[in-house]
Amino acid sequence: xxxxxxxxxxxxxxxxxxxxxxxxxxxxxxxxxxxxxxxxxxxxxxxxxxxxxxxxxxxxxxxxxxxxxxxxxxxxxxxxxxxxxxxxxxxxxxxxxxxxxxxxxxxxxxxxxxxx
Numbered sequence: 001x002x003x004x005x006x007x008x009x010x011x012x013x014x015x016x017x018x019x020x021x022x023x024x025x026x027x028x029x030x031x032x033x034x035x036x037x038x039x040x041x042x043x044x045x046x047x048x049x050x051x052x053x054x055x056x057x058x059x060x061x062x063x064x065x066x067x068x069x070x071x072x073x074x075x076x077x078x079x080x081x082x083x084x085x086x087x088x089x090x091x092x093x094x095x096x097x098x099x100x101x102x103x104x105x106x107x108x109x110x111x112x113x114x115x116x
Contacts, residue, residue, distance in 0.1 A: 003084065011084035014091035019102045023114040026050075026077065029102060034075040035068065038108075039089040044081065050111065058085050061092055072097045079104040079111070 003011075021029055030036055030052070038045050038053040045055040054068050058080070069076060076098060080086040083106045090103040104111060 008084065011087050014087040018087055018090040018094065020087070020105045021077070021102045022105055023111040026104065026111065029075070029077050031075065034077055037068070037076055037078045037089070038080070039078060039085055040080050040108075048108075050079065050108065053079075058089050058092075061089055062096065065093065065096065065098075069098065073099050075100040075102075077102055077104065080107045082109055083107040 036050055036053045038049050038055045039058040039061060040049075040055070041057050041059075042055060045053075049055065056064055056068055076090075076093060078086045078090045078093070078101060080089070083104065086103040086107050090101045093101045106113075
């Protein structure tokens with residue numbers, strides 16, 4: 001589904017404020033203490049996700065992140081399908097006080113391409 005210009009503008013701005021990692025670098029960032037956070041809707045998550053990921057859709061992020069990540073200093077790696085929602089989620093998490101947040105460039109689609 002194509003995104004609106006407004007959405008893409010928000011995602012572009014968020015990308016200037018967050019730390020991004022390349023899909024090839026995921027293994028360097030995901031340690032046992034890392035929360036791998038999939039911010040897609042549950043239906044998308046159920047169709048496939050990265051091993052060990054926790055699903056918390058971006059629409060519920062602000063309301064429920066404290067349940068899955070009570071420690072605001074713990075590392076979090078965020079992703080979605082294409083990278084835009086992940087960037088927005090990472091930006092939101094930083095605004096909420098989380099200090100060790102990165103977003104996967106290109107999201108799950110880029111990870112799949114890197115693994116092929």
